[in-house]
Amino acid sequence: MKPKNCLIFGASGQIGRNLIRSLTKNNIKVTALTRNIHQKGYMLKTQANPGYLEIVEGSIFDYELIQKLFSDADLCVNLVGILFEKGKNNFKNIHVEFPKIISRLASNFELKKFIHLSALGIENAKDSIYAQSKLKGEKEILDNFNKTVIIRPSIVYSVDDNFTTQLMTLLGLLPIFPIYYNGQTKFRPIFCSDLTNSITKVITDDIREDIIEFGGPEEMTFKEILEKLLSLIDKKRLLLPMPISLARITAHIFEFLPKPLITNDQLRLLKYDNVLSGKYKSNADFNFNCSSRFEEEVNKYSYMWKNEGEYSKKRVN
Numbered sequence: 296m297k298p299k300n301c302l303i304f305g306a307s308g309q310i311g312r313n314l315i316r317s318l319t320k321n322n323i324k325v326t327a328l329t330r331n332i333h334q335k336g337y338m339l340k341t342q343a344n345p346g347y348l349e350i351v352e353g354s355i356f357d358y359e360l361i362q363k364l365f366s367d368a369d370l371c372v373n374l375v376g377i378l379f380e381k382g383k384n385n386f387k388n389i390h391v392e393f394p395k396i397i398s399r400l401a402s403n404f405e406l407k408k409f410i411h412l413s414a415l416g417i418e419n420a421k422d423s424i425y426a427q428s429k430l431k432g433e434k435e436i437l438d439n440f441n442k443t444v445i446i447r448p449s450i451v452y453s454v455d456d457n458f459t460t461q462l463m464t465l466l467g468l469l470p471i472f473p474i475y476y477n478g479q480t481k482f483r484p485i486f487c488s489d490l491t492n493s494i495t496k497v498i499t500d501d502i503r504e505d506i507i508e509f510g511g512p513e514e515m516t517f518k519e520i521l522e523k524l525l526s527l528i529d530k531k532r533l534l535l536p537m538p539i540s541l542a543r544i545t546a547h548i549f550e551f552l553p554k555p556l557i558t559n560d561q562l563r564l565l566k567y568d569n570v571l572s573g574k575y576k577s578n579a580d581f582n583f584n585c586s587s588r589f590e591e592e593v594n595k596y597s598y599m600w601k602n603e604g605e606y607s608k609k610r611v612n
């Protein structure tokens with residue numbers, strides 16, 4: 296069968312790299328647009344067999360270029376997303392304007408499917424600009440193109456994430472670790488390959504559903520996640536609840552950094568549980584296999600954060 300062509304925006308990120316592997320194994324060719332081929336080319340090239348991946352350098356706002364890319368595509372996946380704003384890379388441009396442009400193109404070029412990565416919990420987080428921009432972007436897309444599937448995952452983890460790996464690094468460095476809202480915000484961490492294999496199934500099984508929520512098998516509070524990571528890297532740390540007024544001041548200082556550890560908008564978002572709402576269908580309704588367990592998967596790479604690194608004994612679950 297002739298392979299389909301899938302155009303991916305944001306392919307060099309955590310979810311994108313895993314998705315390229317899953318799609319290309321399923322006989323789907325990928326075209327990946329990146330802002331910087333010199334920086335991202337090597338991490339993209341190794342994800343697919345020869346002939347299955349084309350990498351294009353350019354801006355997501357270069358209308359002529361993306362129009363040309365759409366003319367060769369059967370499918371499109373949008374994974375472009377930001378957690379903090381810097382100059383023109385603001386929530387409005389990235390989460391609303393760009394999805395608006397490409398969903399119109401998906402309609403004009405009569406694509407077979409358009410998949411857009413959003414996030415869980417955005418309907419409740421009315422005071423978060425990130426969440427509200429994601430919500431507005433979803434609406435624009437659904438208005439523009441009816442063959443859209445919006446994917447709303449909880450936090451995604453893998454060996455190449457910015458979540459467990461960053462937390463283990465910080466837990467290794469800091470004797471006292473600040474927690475916000477007493478660490479009681481709930482998550483349903485989902486393993487990255489479970490998510491990306493499911494996205495592939497949405498395409499190959501031609502699933503039609505406006506919004507699908509995704510969560511892993513375990514509901515965990517932020518504090519429980521930290522405790523699990525500490526136990527996996529054999530470290531003891533004081534998890535200290537930080538008053539929100541103080542957290543706001545530190546977040547304000549972090550906002551001056553090129554890549555802030557946390558911003559005030561993320562602080563607001565953290566107030567809301569990141570769990571399945573029950574209002575939409577979820578991975579369970581489609582029998583997608585998202586059963587990987589947090590401790591078991593993180594144990595496969597967390598030994599590098601132990602004091603003896605690769606020489607440490609791996610934990611047997």
Ligand SMILES: NC(=O)c1ccc[n+]([C@@H]2O[C@H](COP(=O)([O-])OP(=O)(O)OC[C@H]3O[C@@H](n4cnc5c(N)ncnc54)[C@H](OP(=O)(O)O)[C@@H]3O)[C@@H](O)[C@H]2O)c1
Nearest residue numbers: 305306307308309310329330374375376412413414450451
């Ligand atoms: N990971 C999670 O835990 C999680 C949870 C819920 C929702 N999501 C959503 O899932 C999507 C993918 O997440 P991810 O974790 O894979 O993201 P990521 O690792 O941060 O990667 C983001 C991607 O977006 C692209 N990008 C960012 N700003 C851009 C800009 N101004 N212009 C062009 N490209 C830009 C980057 O591409 P280049 O640098 O190559 O151009 C990069 O490949 C996002 O929409 C995110 O909000 C993720």
